[in-house]
Amino acid sequence: MKHFLKTAAAPVLAIVLLAACGNAEEKKAQTAADSTASAATHDHAAMQSETAAASVQLKDDKLNAVYQHYVHLTQALIKGDAKEARLAGNAIETGAAAVAGGEAIKASAAKITATSDIEEQRAAYSTLSNEFISLVKKAGVNNGELYVDFCPMALNDKGGYWISNNKAIQNPYFGDKMMTCGEVKETIQ
Structure with missing residues (x-):
């Protein structure tokens, strides 16, 4: 009888294991699909942001040129891409010299350019954003609207501002970790 139970249990156990492996493969496939969908959503949002950036026109042409790179930097931080953030920081550093x-x-842009640590870049971005917001408010907007966003949890609960179009x-301080953390505090027209 024991031999019969062992013999009968083996095929059942094999079926259960195969089914479990199949479920694991399905979960891997679903995780990959979710990841691809998330990346597509981020890419679509980045394209929308860049298109909206082109439709916003600041009254100060030199500051407007810096704004285009600021949008690039913000998108890089949202994606957690330190290399792209460094490139955008370098462009801002060059452009800000003329403003x-x-x-x-x-x-602040020089600090972003000098490090490949995304958290250090985000800390420097906060200072850069505060100064940039001040200059944008002084200059004004010819065309479009900008939003001053705030995340109270950024920078170890000190909070952080940024400009969005x-x-x-889309939170540049946390990216995928907490993409929608924050709120619009002000509209600049």
């Missing part, structure tokens, strides 16, 4: 009152922006929150 009246752009010294603090230039200094979209009402939907």
Whole structure:
């Protein structure tokens, strides 16, 4: 009888194991599909942001040029792409040199360019954003709208601001970890 149970149990056990492996493969396939969908959503949002950036026109042409790179930097931080953030930081650093009152922006951008640590880049981005928001408010907007967004949890609960051209929150301080954490605090028209 024991021999019969062992013999009968073996095929059942094999079927259960195969089914479990099949479920694991299905879960891997679903995880890959979810990851691809998430990446597509981020890419679509980045394209929308870049298109909206092109439709926004600041009154100060030199600051407007920096703004285009600021959008690039924000998108890089949202994606957690330190290399792209460094490229955008370098462009901001160069452009800010031509902007009246752009010294603090230039200094913050230099910090972003100098490191490949995404968290250090995000900390420097906060300072850069505060200065950039101030300059944008002084200069004004010829065309479009900008939103001053705030995340209270950024920078170890100190909070962080940034400018966006979209009402939907995409958090550059946390990226995928907490993409929608934050709120619109002000609209610049």
